[in-house]
Amino acid sequence: MRKAVGIDLGGTFMKGAVVAQGGEILVKDEIPTRADEGAERVLERLAVMIRDLATRAQVPLSELAGIGVTIPGFLDRKTGVAKEVVNMGWRDVPVGQLLGSALELPIRLENDANAAAFGEAIAGAGKGRVNVLCVTLGTGVGGGIVLDHRILHGQSDMAGEIGHIVLDPEGALCNCGHRGCLETTSSATGVSRMAKEAVASGVETTLAQCEEITAKDVFMAAARGDEAASHVVARAIERLGQGLAIAANLLNPDIIVVGGGMSRAGDALFHPLQHAFSRYALTRVRHAVQVVPATLGNDAGVVGVAHLAFE
Secondary structure (H helix, E strand, O other): OOOOEEEEEEEOOOEEEEEEEEEEEEEEEEEEEHHHHHHHHHHHHHHHHHHHHHHHHHOOOOHHEEEEEOOOOEOOOOOEEEEEHHHOOOEEOOOHHHHHHHHOOOOOEEEEHHHHHHHHHHHHHOOOOEEEEEEOOOOOEEEEEEEEEEEEEOOOOOOOHHOOOOOOOOOOOOOOOEOOOOOHHHHHHHHHHHHHHHHHHHOOHHHHOOOOOOHHHHHHHHHHHHHHHHHHHHHHHHHHHHHHHHHHHHHHOOEEEOHHHHHHHHHHHHHHHHHHHHHHHHHHHHHEEEEEOOOHHHHHHHHHHHHHHHO
């Protein structure tokens, strides 16, 4: 069975795995990224980790089908260049060339959200489905689209940026420069921000006792009946339902897979989300699609990008 290495490059950690073509992870590892050391040093350490993974999996480097690397930012897939990775301070880094030269293997780059979507479509919650929309609720709101078993990239590799659908032009300022993007309300960062604003406004809430209000704190407080926390959660889910409905009306997917840290809220997220989505999606669209939690967790990216390396 063919094998490839998948690397999920993040601002804090970089995860790697040797993945069989059926989706099984044979070995995996995680090391600190240490982005402050500079791109070349990070990639040198990454090459060492890849060699170690291959050794542990008892696969000679020369027998690997290839190496896939996720990039948490903008990239040029054709040239293998990471154009801009804000949280790592990278700009125009030739990742494909540097890693390829060090390992003498083909390198495939992919956006991290696209890779996670492909992983869920190939081996996770979307397995067996043809058209999959994957949304990740984390620091931001990421998205990836798999149509007819292939990632939709768009003209400039920007397809799937669901987090930047503008839902409220007068809303909070987003990192992209616009106001009222979906991720300003429905990301973990957005939920935390809205909760902090509620506390600052003097609203009575148990969240005022939290040293650093996280999205998890807000969902837990809402579950205990905290009115202010419940209002924040309801607003975040309502906006998410709107965003998913807009995307679904355009794409008409078989399934919408929701992952990321906030998806761990379980029924507290998915039950009201299904209702919100149903209010905004076209009838024929909502009858054709399921909204479900992701199943691969933190492994989605490495599984997805390893499968892309098989190509």
